[in-house]
Amino acid sequence: MTHLRAEExxxxxxxxxxxxxVSLDVASGETVAIVGPSGAGKSSLLRLLNxxxxxxxxxxxxxxxxxxxxxxxxxxxxxxxVPQNPALREGTVRENVTIGPRxxxxxxxxxxxxxxxxxxxxxxxxxxxxxxxxxxxxQRVAIARTVVxxxxxxxxxxxxxxxxxxxxxxxxxxxxxxxxxxxRTAILVTHDDRQxxxxxxxxxxMRDGRIVEVGTPREVIT
Amino acid sequence: MIALxxxxxxxxxxxxxxxxxxxxxxxxxxxxxxxxRDLGLERELGGSFVRGFxxxxxxxxxxxxxxxxxxxxSGVLLAAMVCYAAWESRKRGGGVPNAFRISVVSLALGSAxxxxxxxxxxxxxxxxxxxxxxxxxIIANAMKTNSLMLDRFQGEVESNRDEIEAVxxxxxxxxxxxxxxxxxxxxxxxxxVVDAMRxxxxxxxPGMMAGMILGGANPIYAAEYQFVIMGMIFAAGGLTSMTAxxxxxxxxxxxxxQLRRFDATEPTLLAALRATLNR
Numbered sequence: 001m002t003h004l005r006a007e008e009x010x011x012x013x014x015x016x017x018x019x020x021x022v023s024l025d026v027a028s029g030e031t032v033a034i035v036g037p038s039g040a041g042k043s044s045l046l047r048l049l050n051x052x053x054x055x056x057x058x059x060x061x062x063x064x065x066x067x068x069x070x071x072x073x074x075x076x077x078x079x080x081x082v083p084q085n086p087a088l089r090e091g092t093v094r095e096n097v098t099i100g101p102r103x104x105x106x107x108x109x110x111x112x113x114x115x116x117x118x119x120x121x122x123x124x125x126x127x128x129x130x131x132x133x134x135x136x137x138x139q140r141v142a143i144a145r146t147v148v149x150x151x152x153x154x155x156x157x158x159x160x161x162x163x164x165x166x167x168x169x170x171x172x173x174x175x176x177x178x179x180x181x182x183x184r185t186a187i188l189v190t191h192d193d194r195q196x197x198x199x200x201x202x203x204x205x206m207r208d209g210r211i212v213e214v215g216t217p218r219e220v221i222t
Numbered sequence: 223m224i225a226l227x228x229x230x231x232x233x234x235x236x237x238x239x240x241x242x243x244x245x246x247x248x249x250x251x252x253x254x255x256x257x258x259r260d261l262g263l264e265r266e267l268g269g270s271f272v273r274g275f276x277x278x279x280x281x282x283x284x285x286x287x288x289x290x291x292x293x294x295x296s297g298v299l300l301a302a303m304v305c306y307a308a309w310e311s312r313k314r315g316g317g318v319p320n321a322f323r324i325s326v327v328s329l330a331l332g333s334a335x336x337x338x339x340x341x342x343x344x345x346x347x348x349x350x351x352x353x354x355x356x357x358x359x360i361i362a363n364a365m366k367t368n369s370l371m372l373d374r375f376q377g378e379v380e381s382n383r384d385e386i387e388a389v390x391x392x393x394x395x396x397x398x399x400x401x402x403x404x405x406x407x408x409x410x411x412x413x414x415v416v417d418a419m420r421x422x423x424x425x426x427x428p429g430m431m432a433g434m435i436l437g438g439a440n441p442i443y444a445a446e447y448q449f450v451i452m453g454m455i456f457a458a459g460g461l462t463s464m465t466a467x468x469x470x471x472x473x474x475x476x477x478x479x480q481l482r483r484f485d486a487t488e489p490t491l492l493a494a495l496r497a498t499l500n501r
Contacts, residue, residue, distance in 0.1 A: 013483075050391050052480055072479040077393030087384035089402070100392030103399065142388070149392060 002078070002152035002185050003028045003063050009048055010057030011041075011209075018044045020209040021058065026153075029182040033196035034189045035220075036206035042189040043084065045206070046155045049187065050081040062153075073104075080151030084158040086142035088130040093122065096130050097144045108148060116144045120174055136167030140174065147178070153185040154178075160195065168195075175199060193221045229283070242275070289351045296353040300337070303358055304329045307365040315372035317484035318379075324469040325368050332364045332462030333357065336454045345450050359451075360458045363415070367459035371411035371466045376484060378403040379474060387481055396475040404471045408463050415459040422452055 004026045011019040019041045026032045034042050047053045049060060051072055060067040067075055077100075088096045097116060098108040117123050120140040125133075133141065139159060146154060159175065160168040176199055179186050190196050196203045196217060203220040205213040213220050229235065249271050256263045288299075308325035315321030337357050340346045346356050379386065382403055389399045418426055423445070431448035435441050474482055 051478060052387055052391055054476065054478055054480060068478075073393045073395055075393070076391055080393075081391040083384065083388050083391065085384045085388075087388040089385055089389075099389055100394055103389065103394040145388075146392065 004049070004079070004153050004185055004187075005061045006045075006049065006058070007061065008058035009045070009055050009060065011044055011048055011053060012056045018209055019048065019055075022206075022209070022211055023058075024204060024211060024214070026185055026187060028185055030202065031179045031186040031188060031200045033200035033203045033217075034187060034206055034211075035191065035193055035196050035203060038191060040206040041209040042191075042206055043157050044209075046081060046157050046187065046189055049153075049155055050076055050079055052081070077149050078151055079153040079155065080146040080149050081155040082142050082146045082157060082159060084161055086138040088133075088138055088141060091130060092126065093117070093128050093130060093133070093141055094126040096141050097126075097148055099145060100149050112148070116148055119147070119178070120144045121170065134167070136163050136170060139163065139167075139171060143171075143174070143178075151184070153187070156186065156188045158189055158191065161191070172198060197221050229286075246271070246275075288354060291350055293348065293350055293353070296350045296357070299354055300333070300357045300361065301330070303361050304333065307361050308368075311365050311369045311372060314369040314376070315484075316376040316380075317486035318372060318376050318470060318473070319482050319484070320469070320473045321372055324466055324473060325372070327469060328368055328462045328466035329361060329364050331465050332367075332458045332460075333361045335461055336360055336458040340450070340454055345447075345454075356451075356454075360454055363455040364458040364462040367411050367415065367463050368466055370414070371407055371463050371470070374407040374410040375404070375467070375470050378406055379481075380484060383481065390479065390481060396479045396481075397471055400471050400474060400481075404467045407470075408467045411463045411466075412459060415456050419452060419456055422449070428452070 006022055006024045009019055009022040036042055048055050101108050120143055122140055160171050188199055203217050204211050205220055253264050253267050308322055308329050311325045312321035346352055386399050428448050431444045434444035
């Protein structure tokens, strides 16, 4: 169970200020949704939390430890990011789901793989080519690819943004199963207020690189 | 030594001008086709053609003088060639971090290993008139490989940025996250040398060998020596490409294993020199 606290996170590229002093406290096992218009800095915030980009100000604490003192590879294993674009590689579903451990020189048992694929409703898909998958299936592979690391915190960037409503419902159901157990801390970025309401314990609203409102779904979403 | 003006007035030089004109005419054809097809490459093609002409003629005019310098200076000259080749080559990197420095190291390593070994083996004579042109040829070929490497690496990383970062975000070490694309760049950069080797003697009968045979050398020896030349080009290209790929794979990431952005705005030589002087 991991507690994540972002403190005054700023991110600038050139003269452009993308994040402007974002502070956010996410309790162990809690799911927080971040909503707001596109360009508000939601995805940039997730990238900073996974340390794919370097904050130009502020930092993040994981159970009280400054995340800059954790080796990036270990940090990213603990705080996993499911990117908006699944960006699967050429190869089978099995190769894509196990790519993280495989490239770190670890192995994933066949039992574990089956368990993961079942959890994302892709049982029997292990040997399918990633290029043959639908958008919803690719997104589910991307979720399994992150979950295989058993991350303490999971960051989800618009997991249903490019999907039709059936695929969206499917992913939402799977996410609520994944997050309901309460032993995984999660931050979900979405532009869809209703989705935030359905999945999150708390909601933060962002605008122009700042968090302007945090509260229960009922308080923030009207 | 004949004086420069006499050399310029040599009938052979005048005759050569006609040949230059013919070569220019066909090159101009390429530029015209580029313009007709709207490829927008006219400036680059034309510029490089004119520049190559001016440079090689200048070199021709200077080379007599060059051959009278002490042997030790040929090292300096080759080093200068490496730096200039690296400067030209780096532009192919389109903003890849440290492209110039990486090119200098890769070209220097690739060509130095080959030149030193072949001098030691006696395949390159220890004279300025041998070291400079043969060394220059090796450096030029290594540069070709290096440019292809940079160009492909830049393209592979830019078009697979999401794929690399998706895997990086899983806690994969950066060199592993990018290795697939580095391998692809190495492979692509070596296509010309590999193909030249494959077709050597069948499609490609290199000029040096033909020249030696016409000059009365034993054709088998001419073939052997040509193979030696090709071997040097092959080795220099390979070493350059391997070195560059290793360094590029590292330069693409920050200390915190973040994939850097490639900033394509490149300084001019003058601006870079000025920046260095001001520092």
